Amino acid sequence: MSVSIRRAHTGDVDFLVELFTNADVEPFLAAVRPKDRASVLTEIERSESDPEASGVFVIEVDGELAGTMHFERTNRRSRIASLGGLAIHPGFRGRRLADEAARLFQQHLIANLGFHRLQMEVYGFNERALAHAERAGFTREGTRRKAYWRNGEWVDGVLFGLVEEDL
Secondary structure (H helix, E strand, O other), rough: OEEEEEEEOHHHHHHHHHHHHOOOOOHHOOOOOOOHHHHHHHHHHHHOOOOOOOEEEEEEEOOEEEEEEEEEEEEEOOOOEEEEEEOOOHHHOOOOHHHHHHHHHHHHHHHHOOEEEEEEEEOOOOHHHHHHHHHOOOOOEEEEEEEEEEEEEEEEEEEEEEEEHOO
């Protein structure tokens, strides 16, 4: 199994919309995550036009689309990027390919784009994502208690960070 990542292009829009609206994926994504075709296309175009400020990436397994993740530069001077949107198509789950893809993503963001710190926040109820973050080398840095209204209740946001020296 060969896992690779690449920047998304307009030809990936239909796959991404299907993934983001999948009943097994959508409840775990940020409530504000763009999920309709026009919004996803806008996000990809922004990623292509300013590749150091943001990026929508797809994960491929043996050349087949399997998932996605993205980043947003949140602090230029301190070289910080916020990561999010990690989603694996249900047909590809259980192979730990997200862990490999995350390491490729970390390497790309730090070595090629020059970020010093990568950070992300995970819903406290998302056990798979919490375990993935730690397997992928992130350090749990704290919890925002009952910070988000999601799926009919207040839920925690768990903060994770990874710095250049962690790789």
